[in-house]
Amino acid sequence: xxxxxxxxxxxxxxxxxxxxxxxxxxRIYAYxxxxxxxxxxxxxxxxxxxxxxxxxxxxxxxxLYRVAINTAITGLRKRKDFIESYDHAALPANISDxxxxxxxxxLLEMYKAIEQLNQIEKAIIMFYLEDKSYEEMEEILxxxxxxxxxxxxxxxxxxxxxxxKH
Amino acid sequence: xxxxxxxxxxxxSETNKNINTDIMNMIQHxxxxxxAALKKEFRKQIxxxxxxxxxxxxTNLDDISKPLTSILFWAxxxxxxxxxxxxxxxxxxxxxxxxxxxxxxxxxxxxVNTLETRIQWKIIGLRIALIFLIVxxxxxxxxxxxxxxxxxxxxSPFIRFSAYAALLLFQYFVGRKVIYRKFGSHLVYLKDxxxxxx
Numbered sequence: 001x002x003x004x005x006x007x008x009x010x011x012x013x014x015x016x017x018x019x020x021x022x023x024x025x026x027r028i029y030a031y032x033x034x035x036x037x038x039x040x041x042x043x044x045x046x047x048x049x050x051x052x053x054x055x056x057x058x059x060x061x062x063x064l065y066r067v068a069i070n071t072a073i074t075g076l077r078k079r080k081d082f083i084e085s086y087d088h089a090a091l092p093a094n095i096s097d098x099x100x101x102x103x104x105x106x107l108l109e110m111y112k113a114i115e116q117l118n119q120i121e122k123a124i125i126m127f128y129l130e131d132k133s134y135e136e137m138e139e140i141l142x143x144x145x146x147x148x149x150x151x152x153x154x155x156x157x158x159x160x161x162x163x164x165k166h
Numbered sequence: 167x168x169x170x171x172x173x174x175x176x177x178x179s180e181t182n183k184n185i186n187t188d189i190m191n192m193i194q195h196x197x198x199x200x201x202a203a204l205k206k207e208f209r210k211q212i213x214x215x216x217x218x219x220x221x222x223x224x225t226n227l228d229d230i231s232k233p234l235t236s237i238l239f240w241a242x243x244x245x246x247x248x249x250x251x252x253x254x255x256x257x258x259x260x261x262x263x264x265x266x267x268x269x270x271x272x273x274x275x276x277x278v279n280t281l282e283t284r285i286q287w288k289i290i291g292l293r294i295a296l297i298f299l300i301v302x303x304x305x306x307x308x309x310x311x312x313x314x315x316x317x318x319x320x321x322s323p324f325i326r327f328s329a330y331a332a333l334l335l336f337q338y339f340v341g342r343k344v345i346y347r348k349f350g351s352h353l354v355y356l357k358d359x360x361x362x363x364x
Contacts, residue, residue: 008193011193012189012190015189016189024176040192041192041195042197042198044192044193045193046197046199046264046266048192049197049264050264050265050266050267053267055267063267066266066268066269066270066273067266069270070266070270070273070274073359074199074200074274074355074356107172107175110171110172119359119362120359120363121362123270125169128169129169129172129176129177130176131173138269139269141269141270141271141363142268142269142271142272142273142363143271143363147364156169159169
């Protein structure tokens with residue numbers, strides 16, 4: 001009982017430290033507050049289930065990314081991608097406050113373009129936005145660095161085409 | 167807009183979290199992913215298959231010797247026990263599927279292999295169960311009398327065996343389709359994910 005409570009405390013501490021990481025995954029894979037809340041909860045539950053098996057062979061953040069992305073791409077199949085339309089209100093607050101409407105529109109376009117990527121491309125683009133190295137991406141995704149570089153170029157091209165279409 | 171322009175905004179995005187992050191409360195909830203759904207289904211199978219023979223005994227409490235001396239009852243118990251063992255085996259497989267301690271791609275490949283094996287075993291299991299029931303239907307009248315089987319056995323062997331063959335064929339084509347409709351879509355989805363990673 002005491003051990004369980006200790007584990008819970010430790011887990012909570014880890015999650016609080018990496019809360020933003022999970023939140024960002026939710027943002028890439030779900031586009032309304034309700035969907036993000038569902039995905040956030042699902043990821044936390046999966047992390048909690050996997051926590052006793054975490055041996056520390058990899059960095060905690062690497063393990064967290066693995067479980068969280070795995071959950072995001074496979075765990076909520078029933079509701080497909082659960083993306084219906086982009087929630088305008090969910091855009092970062094600073095954009096509407098500080099920048100012009102034009103920039104906001106362009107940003108929205110970019111998010112909509114990301115929305116059209118496949119599940120794996122979304123993960124890659126998120127790592128790119130997070131400034132992750134190809135080495136780290138390889139460790140998390142299990143895709144070779146060479147393949148990742150090719151994919152990254154294709155994704156950038158794809159996003160460019162998608163945003164130009166609008 | 168170029169992707170790099172988004173980076174800055176992305177990094178500042180922590181200012182807009184409309185998510186409840188009560189971790190301790192969250193871990194009390196149940197997961198609703200596909201693996202959890204599989205596990206739930208197997209748990210349900212185990213419980214139902216354990217209860218069914220007991221229910222049969224309960225409905226025959228006035229003459230308990232009736233079910234206990236019936237070959238059909240014991241064959242049914244055997245079938246239920248087989249399904250329980252099978253469901254337990256599957257439950258353990260699903261448990262292994264929920265472990266995510268590898269990189270994403272190998273983990274997905276493992277899940278696909280596990281699901282394919284599971285579906286294959288289910289198809290084989292159902293076929294064995296059907297053959298078992300057919301053999302039982304043919305053998306039982308030689309051992310014990312069941313009026314419900316009289317009519318069936320009054321038919322010519324040609325008709326009976328044609329019906330069995332039709333049943334097996336039906337199970338071969340339709341059963342496979344039903345199983346794939348239930349789990350196959352998830353399997354196809356996982357395979358697509360792996361393809362996207364190649």
